[in-house]
Amino acid sequence: MILQEKMSYLQDEDSYKKLFYHFYPVLLSFCTAILNNKEDAEEVVSEVMLKVWTMGEALTRVDNLTVYLFTAARNKAYDALRKKKRSIATISISDSIQEDIIDKNSPENEYTRAELEEFVRKTVGALPTQSQLVFRLVKEQGLPYKQVTQVLGISLNTAETHMRLALKKIRTALDEYLTEKK
Numbered sequence: 555m556i557l558q559e560k561m562s563y564l565q566d567e568d569s570y571k572k573l574f575y576h577f578y579p580v581l582l583s584f585c586t587a588i589l590n591n592k593e594d595a596e597e598v599v600s601e602v603m604l605k606v607w608t609m610g611e612a613l614t615r616v617d618n619l620t621v622y623l624f625t626a627a628r629n630k631a632y633d634a635l636r637k638k639k640r641s642i643a644t645i646s647i648s649d650s651i652q653e654d655i656i657d658k659n660s661p662e663n664e665y666t667r668a669e670l671e672e673f674v675r676k677t678v679g680a681l682p683t684q685s686q687l688v689f690r691l692v693k694e695q696g697l698p699y700k701q702v703t704q705v706l707g708i709s710l711n712t713a714e715t716h717m718r719l720a721l722k723k724i725r726t727a728l729d730e731y732l733t734e735k736k
Contacts, residue, residue: 574603577620580695581627587690588631598630624691624705670731677727681720684708688716 578599585595602623606613616622678686684706691702692713702713 570607573606573619577623578603581623584624584690584695585627585631587686588628589634594634595631598634599627602626602630618701618704620697621701621704624697624701625707628705673731674724674728677724678720681723682716684712685716685720685723688713689720692717 581599581602582592582595585598586592589595589598605626606623609616678689681689687706688702691697691705692699697705699710699713699717702708703710706713708716
């Protein structure tokens with residue numbers, strides 16, 4: 555019996571704890587990106603996880619729990635944004651970009667790594683909101699495009715376009731940054 559079924563039929567606390575510890579960090583990161591406030595994100599994710607616990611047998615009708623959780627978290631986060639009427643700004647970095655540019659074994663590159671990481675955070679943070687979210691879900695959370703489209707409620711073509719634009723802007727900014735450093 556999978557965790558989802560154990561939770562829905564048996565209200566199994568151990569299954570819920572496993573599910574909670576698996577999803578909480580990634581949902582928190584996702585909501586923090588939307589809300590730009592960790593405390594608000596923690597509240598949103600806690601509400602979503604509590605809802606999952608209280609769903610009972612309705613949880614068995616959820617086909618893809620990952621998509622369900624990200625969608626619920628997104629909706630709650632947007633609700634919180636509407637209530638507070640604040641702007642969305644995401645700062646993040648993709649480890650894959652960092653690893654491609656810096657040799658981690660070199661001690662003198664520690665400073666360069668921190669500087670580059672800050673530069674990439676600012677570059678990603680300057681992207682349009684939807685492009686930031688697509689980038690984070692695909693590159694940082696490892697979700698396939700199909701799930702990203704379900705989570706964000708956009709078409710596959712739109713998701714691919716946002717990713718293409720995000721990568722192009724990041725690549726251009728990195729080229730300029732690296733040219734300045736030479």
